[in-house]
Amino acid sequence: MLVVMQSGASKDQIEHVLKAIAAQGLTAHPLPGATRTAIGITGNTGAVDSRSFEVLEGVKECIRVTKPFKLASREMHPTDTKIEFPQTTVGPGHFTMIAGPCSVENEAMIQQTAEFLMGIGVKMLRAGAFKPRTSPYSFQGMGKEGLEILKRVRKNTGIGIVTELMDTENADIVEEAADIIQIGTRNMQNFALLKRVGLARKPVLLKRGMSATLEEWLMSAEYVMAGGNYQVILCERGVRTFSDHSRNTLDLSVIPPCKSLSHLPIFVDPSHGTGKRPYVPPMALAALAAGADGLLIEIHPDPDKAMSDGAQSLNFAAFSKLIDSLKMLAGPLGRTLN
């Protein structure tokens, strides 16, 4: 249910509606817009009687939302979500780069990568301290020590940090270290984790599950938003199909329907999507052209010596070249690369 306030509704009137919603044991989500405020209602197991809100002062109308996702739906929030960071912006008009190594390997390489990125105008660094690995015997990441490195590099360079949270136990320390908390593909339906980051005060980058439909993906975003954290960035990273020419099948075709159903920004990770270095730049350009809001790219000072995923990492020179190509297309497409 969506309660749409009149365009001149007062703060008191809005406050009164919020209380009326709470009084029925429901959760109110105020969604301020350019001309008016709308209030999403969740928490109902059955149907909500719209008449009890329509009679309140300042209420224009009540709209039943039929999609199973509500807070994530464009119906409820028609304008694209914009997320502001001290360093950069995610949202309409922008095309935002996030780059870095698969995992934190040591402080020197993270510092070196951050300096390189800031030097070419990329303000967000990705690097995993906790790594989801198929095998229990593979390198599992540097853990807390890795987070400390990320915090120091952020302090030194001013770069924003994107890093993965794998379990609720480490939620506090990852939330502290991260500017964006990444939820990995294997955890897209780890509902305990989604509920936890719904309480976080940092934006969440939610990777699509390996065989998740668009609706399931948006329902997982809904889990986060239902907790009160509306800053969700979706990230397509390749799905699993019969196709064997790349590691996964990067599904750029999900971008237009996603934009149509939801107001949330959508990023693309062509590194995991293709799994092979030479395929990353063309798919990065295609993601921009298809309407994505940004990219997540694996780079490494020396990809052939990377502790994980070296085959899909670009070196600095290749990444600089890609940035140049992206800038060339961003202009005609009405987007600013940042």
Next chain:
Amino acid sequence: MLVVMQSGASKDQIEHVLKAIAAQGLTAHPLPGATRTAIGITGNTGAVDSRSFEVLEGVKECIRVTKPFKLASREMHPTDTKIEFPQTTVGPGHFTMIAGPCSVENEAMIQQTAEFLMGIGVKMLRAGAFKPRTSPYSFQGMGKEGLEILKRVRKNTGIGIVTELMDTENADIVEEAADIIQIGTRNMQNFALLKRVGLARKPVLLKRGMSATLEEWLMSAEYVMAGGNYQVILCERGVRTFSDHSRNTLDLSVIPPCKSLSHLPIFVDPSHGTGKRPYVPPMALAALAAGADGLLIEIHPDPDKAMSDGAQSLNFAAFSKLIDSLKMLAGPLGRTLN
């Protein structure tokens, strides 16, 4: 690496090898067999030098294991795993039934179902107290209250309990309530959860992920076993494909290669696999014929009133009829239904 002891090796000799393994910072997994003991070694990031163990007394040979999974592999543990419960047995020669409602709805229906099952010789009841639901607004299960119900019904009837664990927070109470801890399909690669149940003293039923390859599935079993819990039961429950004639595509064809690669028992869940009641019995019979070790079947006293998954639940009469059909085939196939 697998250290194979001589058939007459003494306890002291075995103990000595275990210490030598630990001294190198590696983890030893003693695997007692009918005629000799083998000792699996894990925890090595690089290659292990076999010569340091071959020279020890009582050691017959050291075998390099090439599969990425070790403890789960048939190479390391040639005989089928057998798991004994007070009520029943899982493993070679047996075909073990687990049945019950999707979720604990109230005590009466669990008690009723348990009495029905014990009455027809089925000794394991499945029911979820914590439910993974795609939507944050759907019924999420009765939680701790549901576990209390399961514990009381177990005490009243003697039936064994299979119930799902969704997060590490509730691991202790689920482990206490369960005879078998179920890990759901969406958590097959929730590595924090796998590590936690690796420390549990109860067997784990590990459902296959929606688009997991056989190797990834066995690697997830390996996560549990690497923690020291060797009692893992695999459960096929349908994978995600283009096919739309059923909810998922039940992949019975995974059974023979799974039996060839691993010694772990494999169950089949035709209820989730097909999603439609009339398709459950034929797929249940086919699972038995294909070589599965048991079934997980959704039943409900009144399926049309079930709070979740009613469309795929059998009523008691249909389940009794299925049991009769299974018994008819189990004999010729050299299996005992229990």
Next chain:
Amino acid sequence: MLVVMQSGASKDQIEHVLKAIAAQGLTAHPLPGATRTAIGITGNTGAVDSRSFEVLEGVKECIRVTKPFKLASREMHPTDTKIEFPQTTVGPGHFTMIAGPCSVENEAMIQQTAEFLMGIGVKMLRAGAFKPRTSPYSFQGMGKEGLEILKRVRKNTGIGIVTELMDTENADIVEEAADIIQIGTRNMQNFALLKRVGLARKPVLLKRGMSATLEEWLMSAEYVMAGGNYQVILCERGVRTFSDHSRNTLDLSVIPPCKSLSHLPIFVDPSHGTGKRPYVPPMALAALAAGADGLLIEIHPDPDKAMSDGAQSLNFAAFSKLIDSLKMLAGPLGRTLN
């Protein structure tokens, strides 16, 4: 549209309805049943006015058929289709074996295989004279010479012949040589070929396309039946998914919904479905238990020397053993192996 005649309707009354249908430019398909005759109507591009037939004498009622397939649907033809051959029967109560090498390699091996099969009571031999091969440089089959061999062996031994037709050019000679014309998986939607075999006087075994839904498959059967050839046998042979433990993913789960939607017999080809010899027998048993009407199995006097698909072919001893296992299960399932 289905015109259902009264149970005592006379031949004249039926004839009269057939003429009335033809008079509207539509095609009538008389479907004689145990107690009454029904007449399927196809050829309409828009809706047909049922009232023009309901007023005719002997007509009980007119039923609108909503499925896109009509002649293939159980709605239109409630009883299972039975196909009688001089040697054997396909249909309810039977479980019919078809076996033989992938391709005709020479006369001796076909004669040897036919004698072996007749000796153990298998009355249908499969072998390809024309082979669909992914590469233009691979062995493409013996062609017409292969058909001559099949005809001679049929004459010598009395065995029925199942062989593939790949193009309309060779339709006449394949139809002459075959007791069952096989349409391969890559030609499931070769509509020119389907129309041609719709005119044939021999039953058609229609393999499921590599990524065909059940509805598309039944629509292809409908193409054949719309031409007047109602003797269609469906054959599941594995579909294409992400799964990599076998050559294809044998989809036994299609059997129950297929039986529910259609009256046509459905066979299973576990040889192509799994691609690996040791997986064939368990999947064959599972197909029987799941409700299939028969099997298509690759066997070869010396599988390791086969010109194609040796890895998935059973030798004679392994096949004999499988027949014994199948017989053991067929009895309890109320089926006769033939």
Next chain:
Amino acid sequence: MLVVMQSGASKDQIEHVLKAIAAQGLTAHPLPGATRTAIGITGNTGAVDSRSFEVLEGVKECIRVTKPFKLASREMHPTDTKIEFPQTTVGPGHFTMIAGPCSVENEAMIQQTAEFLMGIGVKMLRAGAFKPRTSPYSFQGMGKEGLEILKRVRKNTGIGIVTELMDTENADIVEEAADIIQIGTRNMQNFALLKRVGLARKPVLLKRGMSATLEEWLMSAEYVMAGGNYQVILCERGVRTFSDHSRNTLDLSVIPPCKSLSHLPIFVDPSHGTGKRPYVPPMALAALAAGADGLLIEIHPDPDKAMSDGAQSLNFAAFSKLIDSLKMLAGPLGRTLN
């Protein structure tokens, strides 16, 4: 096997090598390049002895080709294939548009569409006279009459014609009417048809099969090329996956590996790929950015009245707007739109 001639090899020397290849019962495919000629050898079932050619005059070296496709491989033909038409060019530096309705509905609409296209600089019209339809009861195309319409419109306007061939029976008349013969997705492995168009003197547009791997697709191109027709254009049109947000999953990620393995041009059909009008323009732009050589787009003077596939057809205004957007990106990407 690839025989590479010296850069100054004479015509006589080349002729001599061709004869030597033929003398061994093999097929020679001369591939003239900018600086030297190479000669592909096919038709060998086993290994070919390279020494018999290396000793001939003018031969530089013999290279063993390990990919199962040879003529389609970049190894054998390093420079991108260029196909020249009277009206337009397909190949490096170009981005070539093909547009038109799903099927020929009448002469007026084809004439109107052709005039519109020529007016905005698009020189190739697509329209089907023979339509592959899932149902035998759906509109199957205007057939020969449709071809006559296409021929007259070509004569009137000078536009090139792309039209589908579905069976060998109509090969002659389609070849006569078409500038490019289209082979549809369901016929990608209709080997009889591939062999027939291998003998045609018109370029072939080969759509990817619904679940074809890149290798299988290139092997089908190889079938055409092995017949002597080297003018093959590949066309990605969406593959079948679990994903349900669009009709098919348009696999743009196949473009970079295809370019790496093969010299053949690759087009994209975002109309069939997405199945929904609003998704066509973003995916068209993405295809250009990903490195495709052209597009196949469905347009219709009045999409909502189209006899087939209206939901995925653009009207003329939307298509003109798309052309403008494509031109804006083509420049920076070093491509000329034609």
